[in-house]
Amino acid sequence: MSARSEKNQIVIFDTTLRDGEQSPGASMNLDEKLRIAEVLEGMGVDVIEAGFPIASDGDFEAVNEIAKIVKNSTVCGLARATKIDIDRCAEAVKPAKSPRIHTFIATSPLHMEFKLQLEPDEVLAQVIESVTRARSYTDDVEWSAEDATRTEHDFLCRCVEAAIDAGAGTVNIPDTVGYTVPEEFTGLIEMLFDRVPNIDKAVVSVHCHNDLGLAVANSLAAVKAGARQVECTVNGLGERAGNAAMEEIVMALKTRSDVMPFTSGVKTENIMKASRLVSGVTGFAVQPNKAIVGANAFAHEAGIHQDGVLKHAGTYEIMTPESVGLSESKLVLGKHSGRHAFIEKLRELGYDLGDNAIQIAFKRFKDLADLKKEVFDEDIIAMVDDEVIRTNDQIRMIALEVLCGTKHQPPKAELELEVDGETLSCTGIGDGPVDAAFNCIKELVSHKARLQLYQVHAVTGGSDAQAEVTVRLEEDGRTVDGRGADTDTMVASVKAYVNALNKLMVKRQKTAPDALSA
Numbered sequence: 361m362s363a364r365s366e367k368n369q370i371v372i373f374d375t376t377l378r379d380g381e382q383s384p385g386a387s388m389n390l391d392e393k394l395r396i397a398e399v400l401e402g403m404g405v406d407v408i409e410a411g412f413p414i415a416s417d418g419d420f421e422a423v424n425e426i427a428k429i430v431k432n433s434t435v436c437g438l439a440r441a442t443k444i445d446i447d448r449c450a451e452a453v454k455p456a457k458s459p460r461i462h463t464f465i466a467t468s469p470l471h472m473e474f475k476l477q478l479e480p481d482e483v484l485a486q487v488i489e490s491v492t493r494a495r496s497y498t499d500d501v502e503w504s505a506e507d508a509t510r511t512e513h514d515f516l517c518r519c520v521e522a523a524i525d526a527g528a529g530t531v532n533i534p535d536t537v538g539y540t541v542p543e544e545f546t547g548l549i550e551m552l553f554d555r556v557p558n559i560d561k562a563v564v565s566v567h568c569h570n571d572l573g574l575a576v577a578n579s580l581a582a583v584k585a586g587a588r589q590v591e592c593t594v595n596g597l598g599e600r601a602g603n604a605a606m607e608e609i610v611m612a613l614k615t616r617s618d619v620m621p622f623t624s625g626v627k628t629e630n631i632m633k634a635s636r637l638v639s640g641v642t643g644f645a646v647q648p649n650k651a652i653v654g655a656n657a658f659a660h661e662a663g664i665h666q667d668g669v670l671k672h673a674g675t676y677e678i679m680t681p682e683s684v685g686l687s688e689s690k691l692v693l694g695k696h697s698g699r700h701a702f703i704e705k706l707r708e709l710g711y712d713l714g715d716n717a718i719q720i721a722f723k724r725f726k727d728l729a730d731l732k733k734e735v736f737d738e739d740i741i742a743m744v745d746d747e748v749i750r751t752n753d754q755i756r757m758i759a760l761e762v763l764c765g766t767k768h769q770p771p772k773a774e775l776e777l778e779v780d781g782e783t784l785s786c787t788g789i790g791d792g793p794v795d796a797a798f799n800c801i802k803e804l805v806s807h808k809a810r811l812q813l814y815q816v817h818a819v820t821g822g823s824d825a826q827a828e829v830t831v832r833l834e835e836d837g838r839t840v841d842g843r844g845a846d847t848d849t850m851v852a853s854v855k856a857y858v859n860a861l862n863k864l865m866v867k868r869q870k871t872a873p874d875a876l877s878a
């Protein structure tokens with residue numbers, strides 16, 4: 361009947377660099393994107409959606425550079441159903457060993473009427489035209505029916521059939537607004553297998569958003585119904601509530617192969633490394649109780665649980681920490697710890713840093729160990745995410761001096777920043793020390809972003825704990841979150857603000873294309 365039962369290998373399509381980067385607050389520079397792409401390739405991801413080339417020159421360059429370096433994964437770019445998008449995308453992915461063009465158009469009545477202002481037949485014509493044009497550049501074309509889960513079945517079948525006829529080798533059925541539920545989604549995929557006559561000529565893919573917290577469940581329900589490609593992101597990053605989390609999909613398939621006899625090519629031991637990198641680069645902290653990659657995912661607090669795990673890990677652990685790249689912590693670091701122990705700790709925590717980054721990290725660690733007796737895992741994570749993973753920033757903090765307290769009124773800050781390689785300094789005052797320091801930043805780097813959130817939390821317990829500060833800035837509807845960590849709360853505050861500004865610079869270059877809502 362269909363291709364649904366023929367293969368049990370699931371194609372893992374990662375869209376962290378495209379849909380993930382569309383999350384409000386997330387942005388990555390070229391170097392960061394290249395590092396993420398390398399990690400994704402290394403972990404065995406089949407398809408890397410590297411960006412949306414028409415969105416900005418920066419996006420084009422990122423897709424193009426990733427296409428040049430990645431050899432073992434397909435490199436994909438996104439394009440709307442227009443000539444200009446498809447041509448630009450084709451140019452961006454051209455250097456790839458295995459290039460893919462992913463073109464999409466909305467098919468639901470709501471999107472067609474209000475967003476596209478097109479009649480269904482006009483949309484259908486664009487499906488054929490766009491896939492045909494994309495096929496003129498590459499044999500590997502994916503077509504997506506945006507808002508498929510709210511599309512009329514007859515029309516969805518006509519579009520899917522037309523896309524396959526025009527040459528799409530993968531047809532993607534997105535739950536763009538995270539609206540469907542597992543049973544319904546199974547039914548939708550089964551319906552396509554039953555009603556689209558040429559469905560066996562393509563791989564059916566799914567792309568689920570997490571608005572109702574069902575993205576992973578819906579993706580797996582689709583796999584059971586015959587889908588063989590799952591689109592997902594590291595840490596579930598993505599528009600609004602995010603996309604299906606790659607680590608959850610992959611570990612669910614691995615752990616429950618008894619009820620889901622499907623495999624993926626992902627080396628699960630690399631999951632923590634990817635998670636840490638994406639979290640560090642985006643500044644999006646992983647919630648402690650997040651499945652698979654949260655700090656508590658393998659922690660056992662209750663006495664009865666600890667007792668059980670000590671007797672037999674399987675009592676409360678359905679997968680091993682090692683299987684996702686964590687190893688049991690045996691090392692507590694302090695000022696006497698050497699480079700070797702430090703590198704071992706980084707590895708334990710899932711970091712895989714290059715020599716240069718290790719050098720920087722080790723120096724930071726030594727500085728920290730001079731200030732703190734015990735350096736906990738959380739300290740190292742905050743430190744590495746804060747300074748080591750972020751590179752190529754346009755603005756960097758060099759020095760900060762703050763005078764405040766009852767004898768120093770108004771509070772005064774002296775700040776030195778490096779901006780595009782040039783050292784700038786300023787003295788400023790403010791209502792409080794944070795205000796004074798932020799006023800200095802505004803003086804040195806002119807911008808009109810508004811501060812929307814300033815939040816401090818202690819990374820660990822104790823009065824010598826590092827402060828982790830989050831700063832949210834908003835400019836022309838774009839928001840970014842910056843993070844900074846340091847034992848000095850004021851230094852952490854400036855680092856967080858500067859981090860947010862750096863991200864805003866990356867975001868500024870991006871012009872949100874019309875009609876891209878997903």
Ligand code: KIV
Nearest residue numbers: 464504506534536878
């Ligand atoms: O959510 C969505 O519909 C998308 C498409 C562009 C695939 O991201």
Ligand code: ZN
Nearest residue numbers: 379536567878
């Ligand atoms: Zn999406």
